[in-house]
Amino acid sequence: MKAMLLQAPSDLVQTTVDDLTVGAGEVLVEVTHSGVCGTDLKIFRGDIPVQYPRVMGHEMIGKVVTAPTATGLAIGSRVVINPVLSCGQCFYCQAGQENLCPSGFLLGRDKNGGFADHICVPAEAVFPLPSQISNDCAPLIQVMTTCHHAQNLSSINPGETVVVVGLGVSGLLHVQLAKARGASRVIGITGSPVRRSMAEKFGADDTFSPDEDVTQEILNLTGGRGADLVIDCVGSMNTLRQAIELARPGGRLLLFGIYTDEIATLPFYQLYFKELILTNARAAKAEDFPACIQLVVDGTIDLDSMISHVLPLVELEQAIRMLDERDEARMKVILDHT
Numbered sequence: 001m002k003a004m005l006l007q008a009p010s011d012l013v014q015t016t017v018d019d020l021t022v023g024a025g026e027v028l029v030e031v032t033h034s035g036v037c038g039t040d041l042k043i044f045r046g047d048i049p050v051q052y053p054r055v056m057g058h059e060m061i062g063k064v065v066t067a068p069t070a071t072g073l074a075i076g077s078r079v080v081i082n083p084v085l086s087c088g089q090c091f092y093c094q095a096g097q098e099n100l101c102p103s104g105f106l107l108g109r110d111k112n113g114g115f116a117d118h119i120c121v122p123a124e125a126v127f128p129l130p131s132q133i134s135n136d137c138a139p140l141i142q143v144m145t146t147c148h149h150a151q152n153l154s155s156i157n158p159g160e161t162v163v164v165v166g167l168g169v170s171g172l173l174h175v176q177l178a179k180a181r182g183a184s185r186v187i188g189i190t191g192s193p194v195r196r197s198m199a200e201k202f203g204a205d206d207t208f209s210p211d212e213d214v215t216q217e218i219l220n221l222t223g224g225r226g227a228d229l230v231i232d233c234v235g236s237m238n239t240l241r242q243a244i245e246l247a248r249p250g251g252r253l254l255l256f257g258i259y260t261d262e263i264a265t266l267p268f269y270q271l272y273f274k275e276l277i278l279t280n281a282r283a284a285k286a287e288d289f290p291a292c293i294q295l296v297v298d299g300t301i302d303l304d305s306m307i308s309h310v311l312p313l314v315e316l317e318q319a320i321r322m323l324d325e326r327d328e329a330r331m332k333v334i335l336d337h338t
């Protein structure tokens, strides 16, 4: 089959690789559309180490080619794939924390992923796509599951004020999901005027630029208390510091950006004094897939407006490089494999 193969950092070629062998209980899927994200960029650059050669891609949908009869999956039917695979047997899997399975892996990083003609996965990793969800936006379901999982861990109560720092694709999904969970006020923070207006379109009640006196603005909007929950979708020490400042005493921080710093100067005393609850979230669980599919089908979450580019699969390198450029108009980049 054809695949986009990363042979070494920044060395990506279109080539032919061995056809996949389908094991017992596995579904063979013809990948039709995939999404490109920051993880792919980091793998491409070599910032996230992988074994070479590697087929990247963990946000993918496609059509069933073969499936075990017991799954009831029709040949040719559309499915979205959960790229976070787990053993199903260990302490974490048994405890319903399969996203933390020590022998688990991510397709497109630890094993070959979806930037290819086909992918083969266990039947449990495949979820049928209803016809209401278009091919172009369906790969975003995987991104949405990670936001959905994170908000499950830091549940939002009706009437709360939620601040989302950083309004890329994940930030805008958090805005929509927080509204759907009953937050009475959702506030977005970004330096990009385009993304501020997108967040407002997606239901944000207020948006601010980091250049403004955001702390004072949020105190004004919350009776002088601060936000009940702050979601940091950037993952830098600056945004974490800001999140600590914006949260009310007794509030929560959801650390959604992936921090790689090992040394930090932060207002640690405020963490104590405000008695803040910190939640980290990693990947998603299988249960997040049907939940997210339903939220898109019933119109609660709009994925279509987040797609800014659709490119053919052969332009993968260009799609990845686009993520590295500062371009306010670029949102989600989708690859069409057909």
Ligand SMILES: [Zn+2]
Residues within 6 Å of the ligand: 036, 037, 038, 039, 058, 059, 143
């Ligand atoms: Zn991704």
Ligand SMILES: [Zn+2]
Residues within 6 Å of the ligand: 086, 087, 088, 089, 090, 091, 092, 093, 094, 098, 101, 102, 103, 104
């Ligand atoms: Zn396990």
